Amino acid sequence: MPSLLGNVFKGWSDYSKGIEQGGNQKYEHMFSMSIDLDKCTGCNACSTACYAENNLAWVGEYKFASRQSMHWMRIERYFDEPDVGSSDPESLDRGASFLPMMCQQCNAAPCEPVCPVAATYHTVDALNAQVYNRCIGSRYCANNCPFRVRYFNFYDNAPTAWPAPMDQGLNPDLSVRSKGVMEKCTFCIQRIRGANETAKREGRELKDGDIVTACQQTCPTSAIVFGDLLDKTSEISKIWKRQQVKLGTYKQEKENKDLRGYRIFEELNIEPKVLYLERVREV
Amino acid sequence: MSKTKIDRRNFLKVLGLGSAGAALAGCDMPSYVTSDEGKENIYSYLAPEEYVIPGIGVWYASTCQQCPASCGVHGRVREGRVLKLEGNPDASVNKGKICQMGQAAIQGHFHPERIENPLINGQKATWDEALALVAKKSGGAAWLTGAMSGHQRVLIDAHRTAGGNARHYAVEVVNARPWEDASLATLGDANPNLHIDKARAVLAVGADFLGTWGNPVKSMRDYGNFRSAPRGVLMSIEPAMSMTGANSDIWVTARPGSEAAVLMGVGHILTTKHGVSVADMPSAALAFADMTPTKVLGLSDVKEEQLAKIADTLMANSPSLILANANHDTAKVAQVLNMMLGNVGQTLTPSAAITAEALLPVTGSSKDLVEFAMDAKAGKISSVFISGTNPVFLAPSKLDMAGALAKVGFKVAIADFHDETTTACDVVLPASSALEAWGTHVPVDGSDAGEVYIQQPLMENVHANTRGLGDILLAVAKGAGVDGLAEFEDYYGYLRTAVSALIGSDLEGDWNSILQKGKAVTAVNHSNFNAGGDVALGFSEPAAKAGTLTLITSARQGLFDGRHANLPWLQEAPDQISKAVWDSWAEIHPKTAAKIGAKDGDYITITSANGSITTRVFIYKGIHQDAISVPMGRGHTNYGLYAKNGVNPLSLLDASSGDRQTTELLNSGVSVTVKPTGDNRHLVRLMDVDSQHGRKLAATITADQFDRNQGGA
Amino acid sequence: MSGPAKTIQPKTKRVLGLFGDFDQAFEVIADIRHYKVPGITVEDVTLKSPIEHPEIEEVLGERTCHIPKWSFAGGAFGFCFGFFFLASAQANFLAQPQGGKPIITIPSNIVLAYEMLILFGVLVTLTGFILGARLMRKPSGLYDTAISIDQIGIVIEVGDDEFQPLKDVFTKHNVIEVHEEALT
């Protein structure tokens, strides 16, 4: 019992700090992403690459219609342009706007505190980890996610999604989720761990570019950039700094208002970690 | 251990006492991948094959065959199974990137409905019986294939010359034939090298280079740089929104078939308002002069200020690039404008084909499809080999392709899957998938890299009794008595010698580096344009009068022309514009919908002179009010479990009219009548909402804001 | 008022008197309280009744009941135990930083400690009740089912010679039945 209570008193000052007081988390990495909406053509290659890399189950027309599909990444397409307005009400004279949407790995994620069995928590690399074998399927986390990017295994999709010999194409680096378990984009955690192992084996620190997520790799226009925010030399840190977007606030104060970087639903104080660069159009 | 507190992460390390940490990604081993010098000898269950270390992925280079663009790919192989395709960084066409069709190749490879054994009249047979029958009855056979290049084309040509020089029909309904013919006519070079990344403005007229036109992945890569600072302007003129249209700064919708007139209108404004000289092309100048904006408005509903805006943008941002594939006339006008605006030589440079002409690609067109049907009905074709295409599905019902095939004496299909065509054939030879067979391919991108892409098997055959396309061609060619092939007992041997001859050295090291890079680099002969002659510009009055609907068959990077309809990942990938899945739909403008009295999800029957289809309505403003666009790819009658739904708009097209010079099906706008059937079912889509409801989701800033902070990167 | 000096009599018998009228029973006890029956004080009296009488205190005099102490002890223990149990559980389950919340979240621990307070409060009160009321004991002999219907019983342990005066007092207040039992 001594260690049970010992931990409480020893770590009290550290453990009782929320994110407002700087948090109790000593991050080793801060993986984050930035997506340039001006370069994204909405071609859906990233979403299909995610299917191939992360063993996502396709569910068929009926379950897709009942919105029980399992695409971790979806490309949303909007026709309205509230910021710049349309000059011709009868035609889409500036095309459509595309928005790749996946888990934003929020640093103050609303889905984490509500999970009854702590199946989701914030790792030391600032990822929102989803522990499949701990999840009991209470689904509160998906209700609480403002982005609706948590997908639930309503059915045991494996038999229909991978009829033999299609199951030979499954990626052995990560599990095939069973019925009753929540899943979501993990920033290709198997690639992150693989890169960690390679770096450790070669006795060096993880450097920028070691980890390439499946969507970033296949994006034909290189609109997606992934990296470690704590590594100041990384491409992603440069983008966040250049766009004057800082973590830890829910309203950015930018000197240059024309900078394109913004985070979605930032005002909910959930610290999303995907920086979107606004789409540009001639007006 | 001196550490007082062992936390969980180091606990595993201590447990492992050294470097054997039970990492998720596989066990620890030395950095270089050879089993003999490794510190840890980890042997798998049997004597391991070369480089097969359990848990460690190895990447092999190959070529993607999901569409004619032939991008170079790396296949990730674990325990002898290919798991994922990624772009090959050394391939200059796609430089490490691939599209969603490439990503879905894995599903086609491990598909449960693959043909596993040769069939003679539907009955299972052995390879020897089938090949013997083919050798006996296929003397002087014609070839009906998709786009074909590399040594496969060489073998086909060899087989044809040995058998009396029958014709090689190359069928690709989604093609760039109008652009190629116009470039040949005006610049003397069918595939000029396009530099979208150097252009400051791009005008695309019916040339969906971000979707399915030309080399989509190459164009998308260039588009990525095109959009970096200093940011280029993308404009497009098309009746229905394509992928390029969806990403345009200026999207102009013109009545179907009137693109040539609109482009001439732009030329008119360039010559009159901006004083661009057309001195050396008097007839072009004449055509521009009389194409006044009011005339353009009458033909295409495109207003003058839209034309002016395009013209001003072209003038303000040079060098520009004008691409057109709507029809022949438009493509010619585009090339003339390119010459007027001085783009030729800057964003349009002469192509440099490889010296080995025999390997050059045969780019397909729907003209060959129509002519094959005509010749077959006329009885000119005694026997035919069909490979890599599905003519029965692609042909309009008026063409009665099934009837034409019935007239052909002996039909052999070389295919992965059963489809409408293989059921009509006498002999079906099961081809291995592109990821388990040898081959060479020459991309159609006009660059001077002089690359021949190697397609090498990434794993053994999933089904033992299938053979690669190359092996089948080799066997058939031997059967037809082509000399000089006897020494090669399989296509690998043939390729080994052919490629060594190509690069002029047969050293083991060179061959291995070719396999690692996935490409062989050969000499190219540079040429330059012989432009300068006068160009007669004409345009054809759009068949459909104002108010009558014209059917547009749109192609999307997913199901493409229907060949990927049996891949569940692509059936479930939401369509880029409508976000619909697993079923067909008809896109119409809200005003048109109001006129015919259809609301979202209503079923409508679209009837043309050649047939009718019934599908659901998708209403949005990205289409002309006289156009109705139905995407191609679905509506198969016999293509497996996953391709059952949807309708095939190709069946409604009119084979005879087509474009004046060529009979390109997709450009032959057929006028249709539309009537709601009354029943309604919600169109299954990813998104039921098109608006952001006031949330800041996909925000937009103006281009001058972007330029003010040097693009802000 | 000091009662007459009395010698300590050995208790040999237990007597049960059943009364139909509650007031009569109360008068009997009042008599006993006023030492009308020699050798019997009100402490030996046990009143058996079908319903719970708030008037019992006036009749029998103040008698101690420690239930509130049990409840307080249970509640306090529940709260402290709950809080520190949860805090130490959170402190030891280190892979638990969530949603920017601290590891030991005071509000949620207080809510749960509040629940534990009530749970342990109720359980400890119940044990206090069972021990205090000597419930689960071997039943002592004298009992009449009429007590569970509508009659009040008075049980007193008497010596031999005190029995008769007691019976007189009972009959004076028209007792219905008198049972007796030897003390073993």
Place this chain on the structure above:
Amino acid sequence: MSENHQHLTNEQVKDIDENIAWAKINNDVLNSMKNPRKGYWVALVLSALLFGVMIYAEVYQYRNGMGETLLNTSHMWDLYISSFVFWIGMSHSGTLLSAILHLVHADWRKPIYRFAEAMTTFSLLTAGLFPVIHLGRVWNFYWVMPYMSDRGIWPNFRSPLIWDAFAITSYLTSSVLFLYIGMIPDLAICRDNTTGWRKTLYTFLSLGWRGDDRQWRHFRFTYLMIACFLIPLAVSVHSIVSMDFAMAIMPGWHVTTFPPYFVAGALYSGCAAIITLFVLLRYFFKFEEYMTMPILDKVCKLTFVIAMVWTYLNLIEFSAVWYGHDIPSKEVLIAKATGPYSIFFWGMMFFGSVLPFSLLSKAVRRNMKIMFFISIFLNVGMFLERWMIVTPTLSMGYHPQGFNVMWPGWVEWAMVGGSFGWFGLLFLVFVKVFPCVSMYEVKEMVYHRKRTTYADVDEMMELHSGVPGPEAQTQQSGGA
């Protein structure tokens, strides 16, 4: 006995006829436990059938997967959670009636608090089913409990669902104990009057209760103490249940008035359920003497008051959202009132806020049939209220991609309907095994009514009827 003349009888003034023989009380209640009539067996079979439907639906959902309930990516919760809240709400009235009214010495609760307390326990047992059946992996539901697992993994004490688990277990234990302790004297009575297996059961259960003054004294203190524990517990349990929604960040859920709103709703739906069971038991067991009209009057007034409190809190929430700046919440509110669920929303408003006004009229309160249907509709209103809290928010939310409308499928309706079967089963078994009216409490009530001498009983009588009533004997001798 006083015949039924036009002006008020004793019973109307003093809530119960004060000269009921105590033996008659015992016999009436003991008889209610014996010879079940045909109506009982019909009800039992019906409940068992209904519960069977629930079992079938659960097995079907367990084997085929959660998707059969037509839940989807936006609607992860639907009828299960709203009926869980509904059943928890039903349970709070038992506590209200037995604990709170006990503290304020409202004696009129005595005849009806036993079945109210039983209803608490059984609706809790029913409510306890839903958090389990709504889990994706039902077989791991015990991970919610804070046991010392050897992998050192604990449940997440920040999650409102864990608070639920804690709250409901402590509420279930304390309300079962409260019911049981309150029943010990009655069990002693049963022990004395039954034979066979019942006797052994009651002997064991009555823990050797002998009616000593020591036992009564400790009983009174214990009952008081546990009542004092139960009242804040009931309030905290339903506040915690409301925190399942209040702790989320979804528009329409993170509303600060949710805890009191839910507690008021709970008491309200509980009182409505009490009226229903009051009418049923009075009809089936002929308990006219015990479940008298004045008691029904008082329960109805209590229900009306709580209905108004609930309506007030409802309107507070609407106005707070309407005048607040939070656009998504405003959208949800407008969608509730005008969107696809508007018919249920207005149903809730009518049944929840307008229907209670009918309780004000004496004629309605007198008529058993009307009262039965009114109480059923009040509870229908409260079920709609829970449903209208869960589903509209999930059909809107922040991200437009999440916008969709979901209607529950047959699996969910079967489970919700079946849960009434389970509740009915428990209640029917309880009524036959345990006394559903507290005998010793009724005796106390009669005893005290006899003692109370309304100095102005006569004016009360005249006041009511305007005709001088017969001279009520103010003083009567003890029970005959």
